[in-house]
Amino acid sequence: MDFRTYRLLNLPLSPGVSVFLGSNGVGKTNIVEAIDYTANLASHRVSQDSPLVRVGAERAYIRTRTVRGSQQTVMEFELAPGKSNRVRINRAAPVRAREALGVTHTVLFSPEDLQLVKGEPAGRRRFLDDLAVALRPAVAAYRADYERVLRQRNSLLKSMRSRRPSAEEDLHTLEVWNRQLAEAGSHLLQARLRVLSQLLPQVQRAYGELTDDSKTASTVYESSVFPPISSAVLSRAALMGVDDIREALLRSFAEKRSEELERGVTLVGPHRDELVLELGGIPVRGYASHGESWSYALALKLAAWYVHLADNTAPGASPILILDDVFAELDSARRHRLGSIVADAEQVLVTCAVATDLPEELGDYQLIRVESGIAEIIDSVPLRNISS
Numbered sequence: 001m002d003f004r005t006y007r008l009l010n011l012p013l014s015p016g017v018s019v020f021l022g023s024n025g026v027g028k029t030n031i032v033e034a035i036d037y038t039a040n041l042a043s044h045r046v047s048q049d050s051p052l053v054r055v056g057a058e059r060a061y062i063r064t065r066t067v068r069g070s071q072q073t074v075m076e077f078e079l080a081p082g083k084s085n086r087v088r089i090n091r092a093a094p095v096r097a098r099e100a101l102g103v104t105h106t107v108l109f110s111p112e113d114l115q116l117v118k119g120e121p122a123g124r125r126r127f128l129d130d131l132a133v134a135l136r137p138a139v140a141a142y143r144a145d146y147e148r149v150l151r152q153r154n155s156l157l158k159s160m161r162s163r164r165p166s167a168e169e170d171l172h173t174l175e176v177w178n179r180q181l182a183e184a185g186s187h188l189l190q191a192r193l194r195v196l197s198q199l200l201p202q203v204q205r206a207y208g209e210l211t212d213d214s215k216t217a218s219t220v221y222e223s224s225v226f227p228p229i230s231s232a233v234l235s236r237a238a239l240m241g242v243d244d245i246r247e248a249l250l251r252s253f254a255e256k257r258s259e260e261l262e263r264g265v266t267l268v269g270p271h272r273d274e275l276v277l278e279l280g281g282i283p284v285r286g287y288a289s290h291g292e293s294w295s296y297a298l299a300l301k302l303a304a305w306y307v308h309l310a311d312n313t314a315p316g317a318s319p320i321l322i323l324d325d326v327f328a329e330l331d332s333a334r335r336h337r338l339g340s341i342v343a344d345a346e347q348v349l350v351t352c353a354v355a356t357d358l359p360e361e362l363g364d365y366q367l368i369r370v371e372s373g374i375a376e377i378i379d380s381v382p383l384r385n386i387s388s
Contacts (some may be wrong), residue, residue, distance in 0.1 A: 002057035004030035005373055014366050019358065020351045022370030025195060028351040031375060032322045034062050038077060039106040040130060041097050050081040052213050066104050068316035074102050101137035105308055105319035109301040109326055117277060117284050117293045124259055124275040131189040131304050135311055139191045146184035146270065153177040153266050161264035178253045181269060186246035189270045196221060197238035200231060202303035210295045210337050215280040224272040294329065302341065320348040327357040335359045
C-alpha cells in the first residue's frame with residue numbers, strides 16, 4: 001500500500017515462473033522491488049526509503065505471506081522515511097525491521113548489477129555482506145556495529161588531526177574505538193571470507209553454464225590487513241578464527257596510527273578491502289568485453305542463488321529468484337542458457353517489456369499484465385501462445 005506508484009495492490013503469486021509483462025515505465029520493477037525489500041530491507045535502486053513512498057503519502061506498507069515447507073509467515077513492513085522502519089510478524093506487536101531478516105530470501109538480478117563488475121569496490125563488498133547476512137542474519141548486527149564504530153573513530157581522528165598535538169585522553173579514546181572496531185570487524189571479515197569460499201565454486205559453475213566455458217572465473221580478496229587472498233588459499237583463509245583476525249586488525253591499527261592521525265581517517269579494516277574478479281587470471285574490470293562482464297555479473301547472482309540452495313535443501317527454502325529486465329540485455333545463446341538454468345526453480349519472477357525476449361526454456365508460466373498502477377493476473381499459459 002502506497003509503495004512507489006501503487007496506492008493498493010493485492011497480488012497472489014504461484015510457485016514456478018511468473019512473468020510481469022508491460023511497457024517500460026508502467027511499474028513492473030516496483031512490484032519486484034517491494035518483494036525484494038522484504039528480504040533485504042533495502043532497495044536495489046535507491047539508497048534511501050523516501051522514493052519508495054508514493055507521492056502524497058507519509059509512509060508505505062508491504063504485506064507478505066511467505067510459505068516455506070509447512071510453515072506460513074505473515075509480515076507487514078512499515079516504511080516511514082526519517083524514522084525507524086518496523087515490522088509485524090504474524091500480527092504480533094511491531095518490532096525492528098531487522099527482526100524479519102531470514103524469513104524471506106530473494107536473489108535479484110537487474111541491469112544495474114553490471115556495476116558489480118565494472119563499478120567501485122564498495123558494491124562488491126556490499127554484495128558479499130548482503131549474502132552473508134541473508135545466510136546468517138546475526139551478521140547484520142556486526143555489520144551495523146562496524147559501520148557505527150567506524151563513523152565514531154573517523155570523527156575522532158578528524159578532530160585529533162585539526163588540533164595537534166593529540167591529548168593523552170584522545171589517544172586513550174582512540175584505543176577504545178580500536179578495540180570495538182576490531183571486535184566487529186573481525187566477525188565481519190570472517191563472514192566475508194567464509195561466504196566467498198562458498199560462492200567462488202558456484203561462480204565458476206554458473207559462468208561455465210552461461211558461456212562456452214573457455215575461461216575460468218576466479219577471485220582475489222585484497223585485504224587491508226592480510227596479504228592478497230587468492231582462490232588457491234581462500235579455503236584456508238576462511239578457516240581463520242575471530243581471535244586471529246581481531247589481533248591482526250589491532251596490529252594494523254598500531255602500525256598505521258601515525259598515518260591515520262596525519263590523514264584523519266581509518267585506513268585499515270573491511271571497509272577498505274576489495275574483491276578483484278578475474279577471468280583467465282586477468283581482472284574483469286577494465287579488461288573484459290561487455291559480454292564477458294555481463295556474464296560474470298549474472299554468474300555472481302546465480303552463484304548466490306546456488307549458495308542458498310546448498311545451504312538449505314528443505315522444501316520451500318529456495319530463495320525467490322528475480323530477473324528484472326534481464327533477458328532483453330542478453331544475446332540469444334545466453335537467453336536460452338539462462339532459461340534452462342532457472343526453469344525448474346521453486347519461484348522465479350521475471351519482468352519484461354516484450355514477450356519475444358523470453359526463451360522457450362522457461363516453459364509454462366503465470367502471466368501478470370502490468371499497466372500504469374494496475375497488475376492483472378492471467379491464467380498460466382505456454383510461452384509459445386503469448387504475445388506482447
